[in-house]
Amino acid sequence: MRRIFLIFVLLIGLQNSAFAQNQKAISPEQEFALNNSIFVLYHEIAHLLIDELDIPILGREENAADNFATLMLLRADSEQTNNALIDSAYGWFLSSENNEQDFYSDDDLYGEHNLDIQRAFQIVCLMVGRDPAIFSEIADEVGLDEDRQEACASDYEQASTSWDKVLAPFKNEDGAKIEVDIKYNRGFGLVSAGNLLRDNEFFENAVINILQKYNLPKIPSMRGKECHEANAYYDSWTGEVLYCYELVDEFIEAFRKNETEE
Numbered sequence: 251m252r253r254i255f256l257i258f259v260l261l262i263g264l265q266n267s268a269f270a271q272n273q274k275a276i277s278p279e280q281e282f283a284l285n286n287s288i289f290v291l292y293h294e295i296a297h298l299l300i301d302e303l304d305i306p307i308l309g310r311e312e313n314a315a316d317n318f319a320t321l322m323l324l325r326a327d328s329e330q331t332n333n334a335l336i337d338s339a340y341g342w343f344l345s346s347e348n349n350e351q352d353f354y355s356d357d358d359l360y361g362e363h364n365l366d367i368q369r370a371f372q373i374v375c376l377m378v379g380r381d382p383a384i385f386s387e388i389a390d391e392v393g394l395d396e397d398r399q400e401a402c403a404s405d406y407e408q409a410s411t412s413w414d415k416v417l418a419p420f421k422n423e424d425g426a427k428i429e430v431d432i433k434y435n436r437g438f439g440l441v442s443a444g445n446l447l448r449d450n451e452f453f454e455n456a457v458i459n460i461l462q463k464y465n466l467p468k469i470p471s472m473r474g475k476e477c478h479e480a481n482a483y484y485d486s487w488t489g490e491v492l493y494c495y496e497l498v499d500e501f502i503e504a505f506r507k508n509e510t511e512e
């Protein structure tokens with residue numbers, strides 16, 4: 251598995267770019283944290299859309315939400331979003347390496363999410379399924395064999411057309427600006443994590459890239475804050491997407507830890 255990490259780091263290094271033009275320069279670990287956070291945020295937005303629009307889901311909602319996040323990033327089709335996908339797959343491989351080393355416990359197996367390593371492979375599968383010219387090298391390096399890479403094309407097609415079909419009735423056809431209630435609470439212990447999200451317009455970009463495209467029954471709310479846990483979630487009771495600054499910190503720590511182990 252170590253081999254995979256080295257390759258990912260190399261690819262990230264080659265494609266390293268400022269996260270967004272006009273934004274402050276950020277360090278590699280901040281970029282990694284931001285990219286993984288974008289994937290997590292898109293995943294939570296999928297839960298919001300599923301709940302608010304009453305989207306039917308066949309299979310596990312967590313898998314559908316991961317697919318949605320991957321599709322949205324693939325469709326954005328920029329160097330920045332491709333890096334976000336590479337970093338996110340790397341993040342799940344890293345998490346698997348750290349948490350799922352020798353055996354899987356029952357709660358890993360009966361949990362609502364797939365195993366971290368499966369989540370990593372599924373991201374890469376959809377990447378290569380959409381665009382083998384760009385992503386087959388990465389798929390080769392992580393060990394997706396040729397047959398599976400070819401089959402990933404239909405996985406991508408199915409996920410893509412399924413999401414389009416269920417979201418079609420809710421398209422914001424006239425492009426009217428939608429209101430979103432965005433707040434970055436002041437961090438106390440984790441000021442730089444909060445600043446990283448705010449300075450890079452973390453929620454605002456997700457509104458432009460996703461929420462703006464749909465008519466939603468009520469004004470969505472997105473909040474960054476310290477929560478005393480490294481987590482992010484959609485709260486169906488309040489209709490709010492919450493992103494905890496602790497999770498940004500956890501991604502930064504994971505990146506640093508892996509760097510020092512090389």
Ligand SMILES: [Zn+2]
Nearest residue numbers: 293297312315
């Ligand atoms: Zn989820």
